[in-house]
Amino acid sequence: MIEISSIHKRFEDQEVLKGITATFENGKTNLIIGKSGAGKTVLLKCIVGLEIPEEGTITYDGRDIIHMHKKEAAKMRQEIGMLFQNAALFDSMSVLENVMFPLDMFSSMTYNERIKRARACLERVNLIEAQDKSPEELSGGMQKRAAIARAIALGPKYLFCDEPNSGLDPQTSLIIDELIHGITEEYNITTIVNTHDMNSVMNIGDHILFLANGELSWEGNNKEILNTDNKTLNEFLFSSEILRQVKEQALHSK
Amino acid sequence: MFLFDSVKTFGSYLILMKRVITPPQRWRIFFRQMMHEVYQLGVNSIPIVLLISFFIGAVICIQMKLNIESPWMPKFVVGYATREILLLEFSSSIMCLILAGKVGSNITSEIGTMRVTQQIDALEIMGVNSANFLILPKISALMAIIPILVVFSMAAGVGGAFAIGKFTGIMTAQDLIVGLQYEFNQWYIWCSIIKAIAFAFIITSVASFYGYNVKGGSIEVGKASTNAVVSCSALILFSDMVLTQLLMQ
Ligand SMILES: Nc1ncnc2c1ncn2[C@@H]1O[C@H](COP(=O)(O)OP(=O)(O)OP(=O)(O)O)[C@@H](O)[C@H]1O
Ligand SMILES: [Mg+2]
Numbered sequence A: 001m002i003e004i005s006s007i008h009k010r011f012e013d014q015e016v017l018k019g020i021t022a023t024f025e026n027g028k029t030n031l032i033i034g035k036s037g038a039g040k041t042v043l044l045k046c047i048v049g050l051e052i053p054e055e056g057t058i059t060y061d062g063r064d065i066i067h068m069h070k071k072e073a074a075k076m077r078q079e080i081g082m083l084f085q086n087a088a089l090f091d092s093m094s095v096l097e098n099v100m101f102p103l104d105m106f107s108s109m110t111y112n113e114r115i116k117r118a119r120a121c122l123e124r125v126n127l128i129e130a131q132d133k134s135p136e137e138l139s140g141g142m143q144k145r146a147a148i149a150r151a152i153a154l155g156p157k158y159l160f161c162d163e164p165n166s167g168l169d170p171q172t173s174l175i176i177d178e179l180i181h182g183i184t185e186e187y188n189i190t191t192i193v194n195t196h197d198m199n200s201v202m203n204i205g206d207h208i209l210f211l212a213n214g215e216l217s218w219e220g221n222n223k224e225i226l227n228t229d230n231k232t233l234n235e236f237l238f239s240s241e242i243l244r245q246v247k248e249q250a251l252h253s254k
Numbered sequence B: 001m002f003l004f005d006s007v008k009t010f011g012s013y014l015i016l017m018k019r020v021i022t023p024p025q026r027w028r029i030f031f032r033q034m035m036h037e038v039y040q041l042g043v044n045s046i047p048i049v050l051l052i053s054f055f056i057g058a059v060i061c062i063q064m065k066l067n068i069e070s071p072w073m074p075k076f077v078v079g080y081a082t083r084e085i086l087l088l089e090f091s092s093s094i095m096c097l098i099l100a101g102k103v104g105s106n107i108t109s110e111i112g113t114m115r116v117t118q119q120i121d122a123l124e125i126m127g128v129n130s131a132n133f134l135i136l137p138k139i140s141a142l143m144a145i146i147p148i149l150v151v152f153s154m155a156a157g158v159g160g161a162f163a164i165g166k167f168t169g170i171m172t173a174q175d176l177i178v179g180l181q182y183e184f185n186q187w188y189i190w191c192s193i194i195k196a197i198a199f200a201f202i203i204t205s206v207a208s209f210y211g212y213n214v215k216g217g218s219i220e221v222g223k224a225s226t227n228a229v230v231s232c233s234a235l236i237l238f239s240d241m242v243l244t245q246l247l248m249q
Helices: A040-048 A070-077 A095-106 A111-124 A140-152 A170-187 A198-204 A231-237 A241-253 B002-020 B027-068 B077-116 B119-126 B130-168 B173-181 B186-212 B218-247
Strands: A002-011 A014-024 A029-034 A055-060 A080-083 A158-162 A190-195 A207-212 A215-220
Touching (some): A002 A040, A014 A055, A014 A207, A014 A215, A029 A040, A040 A158, A040 A190, A070 B119, A080 A140, A080 B119, A095 A140, A095 B119, A111 A140, A140 A170, A170 A198, A207 A231, B002 B186, B027 B077, B027 B130, B077 B119, B077 B130, B077 B186, B130 B173, B186 B218
Parallel strands (some): A158 A190
Antiparallel strands (some): A002 A055
16 A cells, blocks of 8 residues: 655646645555646656655555665565556567566576566466567567566566556557556555556546646546546546547436 | 856766666676676777777878988887887777777667666666666776777787888888887886776766766767767876876876
């Protein structure tokens, strides 16, 4: 479980986050949604510790990560898996080596155990046949899956994904979403996903946070989101005429 | 303003180096990376070093012959002067300037690309000290292999001088050999090697610094490579002056 309270972050004269408080439970897929530039990436970076907020506290199961000792923080990083917007696979290594890398660095397993573990992770994301390819030989969706395999190699307790679906077609997005959702429930991970993909919101949104103008404007799940009367959220979600009609039908058919 | 910026840049360089120069988290992986870099930065540079040194040796020999030979100078002066130039300056400083162009831009663009494609963030998230992991193998690899490059360069340069003397007949091989061996001082070779090791540190650390601090996209990576090569070259020349004064006293 991750708890954040009154997070403030500014860049020069621009206040990007204006006091965000939220709780992310484990075993649930937590989504952060919002317009481009709303500060989703900045919030995620603050939570994982790539940016330091000026104010506020962030605790991982009670452990305060902002004021944590450096050594302790480095250790805790091993409990974190992160999926970057562009996958960020190491392009000097093959897919299998990428997945093995965290194991090489941090586990005390033997070589054979590491290979076995890496193959198991690749199998989990259905990518075992591409294990010897190099990252640039993979399609965008395959890269994302390889990155998921790398993120789960050490059996993380926390998983963060920055726009896992950007640049992917709806069907492939669905596969990635299901994968993230499945892994979260399977290993009881605390997962936080940044997205502006409406499919993901409806499919896997166990807990949804809507950011607008650096503030938390709405919070709820994928059932509640259809009935919300939050004006900014409705404008954001049902920006096109078609979607508005679909919503009407969905509400009437109930 | 310029002074302020330079001090600030130097400060962040020192902070980066403090993160770089720590024991690796995994020695096994460090050595694997270092071997890879020895090959990438060192062995791959051997052809260009040999080629350039050979021709520079030949050219210096021709210039010496044309410009300083006169009836009241001993015949071996050409060989002697050529050797001194090669040993004292060319095989360390000028060769490292050439390497700054080849190796420096290579390092900056590699690390810069890793920065803009978030690979460095990915390392940091995992709890890897990315500065140490990426930069230390490069620094130690080039510092380890540079003495070999220096010796190769010296040999190729002398070979070039000898070849031009022998094949064009501008002087007798005998005079050249006497000159090349005249009052040979072994310390000069050590001087060159010591200087080159210092330059290897400058090239790899400065180029890595520029790459590590890239912000933006591919255009910035390109700019950073150019800046890295310019800075490396200037720093090599400046420290050449200091080191030569210290070592040759
Ligand atoms: N390193 C930085 N320096 C200065 N400003 C920044 C920095 N990072 C983000 N910002 C600013 O913070 C604001 C929020 O950016 P952020 O990347 O979090 O948006 P986002 O919600 O992730 O958008 P998108 O959906 O397009 O990814 C933007 O206005 C951006 O200009
Ligand atoms: Mg973003």
